[in-house]
Amino acid sequence: AQKVTQAQTEISVVEKEDVTLDCVYETRDTTYYLFWYKQPPSGELVFLIRRNSFDEQNEISGRYSWNFQKSTSSFNFTITASQVVDSAVYFCALSEAGNQGGKLIFGQGTELSVKP
């Protein structure tokens, strides 16, 4: 069965600190997709990144970076020099390929609080 675990329920940092959000997943599929979403208080899930299982290259987008390691089934997300606007709940998610790909399995989310 597929499963996503975000062990950190809440993280609190001071502005300008770096912070890493952990995500560990389980799947028996060889082809799958991993996602990160941000949910601000307004409720909408904002897409951050999508990665397929064959692409283990790390990615950097501004202050955001992602580290995908198939060997440890992890897809961690780092925010460098955090800002108050980064405060939100962050979700990691997994989906299969093909017909089952319309189903996202979410982790429980990590609530990040960035204090000024």
Next chain:
Amino acid sequence: KAGVTQTPRYLIKTRGQQVTLSCSPISGHRSVSWYQQTPGQGLQFLFEYFSETQRNKGNFPGRFSGRQFSNSRSEMNVSTLELGDSALYLCASSPRDRTSNYGYTFGSGTRLTVV
């Protein structure tokens, strides 16, 4: 281009009633998925529709149903509402076809309160 539109944003219903939620996907997107978000259970998949056909279904009772129209707009219905159905219901649209996964764009959700 316009994002995913969900209506209404807020809804208050009484136990035993039924409710219909609406989702208009991004133009050109044929896949629409629905999720329920509660503090206790987190984000859970309800179902996915693709070209008017239900393609995937989560572990929810038959009181939860949906449909998709020829213009890809989707509706979700919950009958005989229970207090535990109080949740944020999120809709997501995707340009994905039958074999590829291109990611999902979510709407702002409908917050349903059952009293």
